[in-house]
Amino acid sequence: MFNKLKHKINAKKLFQGEEARFLLATSFKISGVYLFTALFVIYLIWLVLAINNVFFEANGFMDIPDLRSAYFDFITSRLMQNFIYICILFVILFFLSLYLGKILLRPFKTIGEYCDSAIENKNEHYNPDIFSDFKLLTRFSDFFFRYILESRNNKKLSPNTIPPTFSKIHGPVFDKVFFFHFVLFISIIAISSSILIVSLTTDTYDSLIELALKTLPKNGKEIAYFFKNQKYIFDSILWYSITLLILFYSFLAFHLYSKVSGAVFGFFSTMRSFMKGNLKARVHLVGYPHIRPFSRSFNKYLDSVCREMENERKS
Numbered sequence: 001m002f003n004k005l006k007h008k009i010n011a012k013k014l015f016q017g018e019e020a021r022f023l024l025a026t027s028f029k030i031s032g033v034y035l036f037t038a039l040f041v042i043y044l045i046w047l048v049l050a051i052n053n054v055f056f057e058a059n060g061f062m063d064i065p066d067l068r069s070a071y072f073d074f075i076t077s078r079l080m081q082n083f084i085y086i087c088i089l090f091v092i093l094f095f096l097s098l099y100l101g102k103i104l105l106r107p108f109k110t111i112g113e114y115c116d117s118a119i120e121n122k123n124e125h126y127n128p129d130i131f132s133d134f135k136l137l138t139r140f141s142d143f144f145f146r147y148i149l150e151s152r153n154n155k156k157l158s159p160n161t162i163p164p165t166f167s168k169i170h171g172p173v174f175d176k177v178f179f180f181h182f183v184l185f186i187s188i189i190a191i192s193s194s195i196l197i198v199s200l201t202t203d204t205y206d207s208l209i210e211l212a213l214k215t216l217p218k219n220g221k222e223i224a225y226f227f228k229n230q231k232y233i234f235d236s237i238l239w240y241s242i243t244l245l246i247l248f249y250s251f252l253a254f255h256l257y258s259k260v261s262g263a264v265f266g267f268f269s270t271m272r273s274f275m276k277g278n279l280k281a282r283v284h285l286v287g288y289p290h291i292r293p294f295s296r297s298f299n300k301y302l303d304s305v306c307r308e309m310e311n312e313r314k315s
Contacts, residue, residue, distance in 0.1 A: 009176055019105060022290030024102035026256060030186075031093040033248040034193040038086045041197050041241045045204050050231055055226070062160070078207060082200045093189055104260050106291065107137050111267065112294030115301035122152045133219050136173050137264045140166055145273040148305060154314040157305070159277035166272060172265040183253050190249045194242050201241075205234040263291045267298065279306050 017279050058307040110128055118124040128138040149155045180260075221300045273281035282302060 018289045018292060020108075022105065023101040024100050024221075025098035026104070027094045029252060029256070030097035030100065030189060031248075033237060033245070033252060034093055034189070035086070035090050036240055037193065037245050037248070038197055038200070040244075041201060042082065042086075045201065046233075048237075050219070055153040078204055082204075085196060085200070089192065093193070095099045096148065096189060100182075100256075103185075104256065105184070105294075107134050108260075108263065108267070108291050110139055112297035115297040117144075119301055119304045122149060134175050134178050134260075134264050136166075136169070136175060136268055140268050140271060144275060147275055151239075152305065152308065155309070157279065157309045159274045162187050162272055162275060166268075169265075169268070172261050174261070176263075179253075179257060182257060186249050186253045190245050193245055197241050197245075198238060201234050201238045205231060259288070260291070263295075265290045267295070270298075274302065 105127065110126075112128045114124060118126075126142060128142055143166075147160050263285055266283050266288075270281050270283045279302075282299045285291055285295055288295075
């Protein structure tokens with residue numbers, strides 16, 4: 001009983017943290033774009049089917065029993081079947097988006113976890129993922145923590161020369177490699193969403209034509225022609241939905257990237273300033289609550305190093 005209660009409390013706390021909120025917000029944004037577009041497409045298809053229903057009634061075809069039952073069975077079955085597929089892909093995209101959020105936060109989390117451990121164990125190994133994370137932060141943080149380790153071993157913090165590659169940076173840097181990998185991941189999600197929407201639209205159109213040809217009377221050639229030419233309407237729905245997805249996901253890619261790019265420069269500039277001799281330099285991020293826990297760990301680490309060096313100097 002106690003273990004179950006403890007588990008519920010921990011689960012509640014899990015979703016109260018800033019990191020968890022950011023991950024959930026990222027998941028809902030990415031999967032929400034797909035869900036909104038898919039439901040919008042279903043609504044447009046439903047409008048077309050509703051207009052067809054009015055057309056049937058106006059021409060007296062709804063007096064044919066087989067057509068009435070077949071038409072409404074078709075609408076109900078197709079909507080339910082497609083809605084199930086939409087929900088399945090939504091769940092898949094939701095968890096993929098959680099992973100994408102973790103990728104965005106991973107370099108900061110690596111720094112935070114290292115700082116928490118290195119306060120007590122100065123020989124703690126710092127291992128950034130230089131192949132998939134932010135190039136500026138991962139490379140310079142590796143250089144910075146090696147400098148701090150050498151200073152702790154020498155028991156003295158001395159200003160260090162900054163390589164020209166890093167000394168010329170005075171603002172946030174657009175990381176092309178990371179952004180390319182990030183956009184590639186977003187593109188895979190967009191393509192998966194588009195495939196389902198294309199399949200949904202094409203399947204509905206083909207089924208509608210098949211239904212019309214089977215149930216309409218033989219003298220209904222004009223009606224069959226009417227349905228066949230609705231392909232232009234379904235194609236328009238298809239291309240508009242894909243365009244919407246591309247626009248939404250393009251905007252979302254830049255939006256999510258902006259959620260971390262400024263913080264990258266905040267960490268970098270603090271490290272660089274500290275290495276130049278400004279021992280009071282600390283990370284102060286405004287508007288990045290999801291990264292604040294990691295910046296606190298980093299600041300705590302710098303405070304600990306300064307106290308350690310001060311005690312060594314006094315002794």
